[in-house]
Amino acid sequence: MSDRRWITNHTRDPYVIKAQKDGYRSRASYKLIEIDDKYRLFHAGTVVLDLGAAPGGWSQVASQRSGDSGLIVAVDLLEMDAIAGVVDLKVDFTEPKALSDIGHALDGRPLDVVMSDMAPNLSGVRDIDQPRSTYLVELAIDIADEHLKVGGSFVAKCFEGEGIDRLRRSLKARFEKVINMKPKASRPKSREIYLTGLGKRAASHL
Numbered sequence: 001m002s003d004r005r006w007i008t009n010h011t012r013d014p015y016v017i018k019a020q021k022d023g024y025r026s027r028a029s030y031k032l033i034e035i036d037d038k039y040r041l042f043h044a045g046t047v048v049l050d051l052g053a054a055p056g057g058w059s060q061v062a063s064q065r066s067g068d069s070g071l072i073v074a075v076d077l078l079e080m081d082a083i084a085g086v087v088d089l090k091v092d093f094t095e096p097k098a099l100s101d102i103g104h105a106l107d108g109r110p111l112d113v114v115m116s117d118m119a120p121n122l123s124g125v126r127d128i129d130q131p132r133s134t135y136l137v138e139l140a141i142d143i144a145d146e147h148l149k150v151g152g153s154f155v156a157k158c159f160e161g162e163g164i165d166r167l168r169r170s171l172k173a174r175f176e177k178v179i180n181m182k183p184k185a186s187r188p189k190s191r192e193i194y195l196t197g198l199g200k201r202a203a204s205h206l
């Protein structure tokens with residue numbers, strides 16, 4: 001698809017138009033809203049880690065639904081305009097140092113939710129892009145192992161293809177319930193799905 005055609009389709013997208021009207025930074029906000037409406041990830045005081053947060057659409061939703069007593073830690077290498085109730089960490093979460101930076105930002109508060117709407121820089125070659133996407137989810141799971149409290153929730157974008165069954169098995173070992181979901185705001189031709197883990201098990205179950 002040409003750049004001009006993509007821009008035309010994007011600006012006509014009903015979720016893009018709705019996001020602009022509702023004050024969200026990204027159409028992706030509606031994906032998280034649908035997931036939360038169904039599975040109740042957030043409540044007053046929720047402590048959330050948003051991986052690959054820029055431009056901030058998911059952090060906006062988490063902040064709104066967690067209230068003033070919540071804490072949202074948004075992690076991304078890209079610049080992100082400030083959001084009320086959100087701590088912005090400009091770090092590369094694939095680096096080992098990121099874990100200590102995240103721990104410092106949490107200030108001893110255990111996480112209720114780890115979420116990631118990340119995708120790798122796509123090459124257009126599935127055999128390259130698929131393992132990159134899977135790797136990002138695996139890193140998010142590692143962080144959940146470290147900081148997500150027992151009973152907590154996990155949401156991550158991934159793509160149908162090689163490695164997805166391994167991710168599902170990994171989450172089923174860690175969570176009481178694992179759901180595959182393609183929100184209505186996902187583009188129809190997209191292979192993306194959202195793996196959601198509810199009720200983190202104690203570490204002894206891993």
